[in-house]
Amino acid sequence: MIVTQERYGHDRACAAIAGMEPRIFGPDAWTPSMVEQELEAPARTYALDVVDPVARDGTGDGVGNADEGSGGGVVRGYAGFWYDGDDAELMTVGVADAYRRQGVATRLLGWLIAEARRQGARRMLLEVRVDNDPAIALYRRFGFTMLGRRRGYYQPAGVDAYTMSCDLRRHGDSQQTRDPRRTESAAARIGATYNQGDER
Template identity: 50%
Template sequence: MLVSLDELDRETAVAAVRALEVELFGSHAWSEASIRQELDAPARMYVFNITDTRDDDAIRPADVRGFAGYWYDGDDAEIMDVGVGKAYQRQGIAASMMTWLIDRACEQGARRILLEVSVVNDPAIALYRRFGFENIGLRRRYYQPEGIDAHVMALDLEPRIVGFQSAGERRDTTDAEHKEQTTHTDHEETR
């Protein structure tokens, strides 16, 4: 079951995120202070996947199987963090949370969603590509202390402005077609 941050007790959310961060990200785990700051920051949207079977209405940190969140700046949404407990991976939890995030970003009017992902995190890269994210850049030595690079990926939620196209559209054209499209677009923009 998915619940938003607003539906969850703040202390439960902090404890759950911290436990999953440590389990999943080890030396890259956010500190408790960083988690509190992130969850309290303006323009944040977080979703939590919790177990459906509870004897009472109280949600405990151990009930949280995964979390994901983004920051929205008025144009772009940027995914800040996604984590699913190891025992619950490969069950569609990350995909359901990504769908929730994308739907909320669309409702808020985001034009695209950005994220960074480790170049060695093949499962996460595959998930993001399934949703239509494309590589748009590389951040060298982004993850420290190991110095692992990060892909910068984007998902366009709105069509591009005239004269621009997504990376996927560019790959489908030849250089001659691209030159013709660019020349045609440049000509129309000068009218």
């Protein structure tokens, strides 16, 4: 179940993401203060994939507990973008180890693309580690193409990053893509069994 940072609760979202960062990204992880600064920064949109046993529409994951109306529950993954009226920039996508290969990153990315389009973005940009083959393949599946390479982008490891771009206008051919609520289920069908790695 995809919920926004606002619905889940800012403080709880910060705590959940900060706790997951080191396990997902290792030396590239954001510190708790960096997480808080990022989620409080202007023009940010963040979403979380949470376990919700009994959703309001009668569906559910059958695992854990969620607080009705607040988006509470176990966080499986999170993602966010920055949009200031020009391009949208994907800031991060992270999935907990226990929920890899279950379509979590696919659902989150699909939701973000639809929401960025709804906000008016025409293009989405991102950086990804050159050695992160699963994430690169996922991004390609959503229509991202290579722009270039940034040397030593990820510190302290000094790993290069590819820059990638996606024309969001190509994602607007159907109402299912335009509406983030419907994109969650569509994205799950696209890649529910995809091999997801660390996505940043």
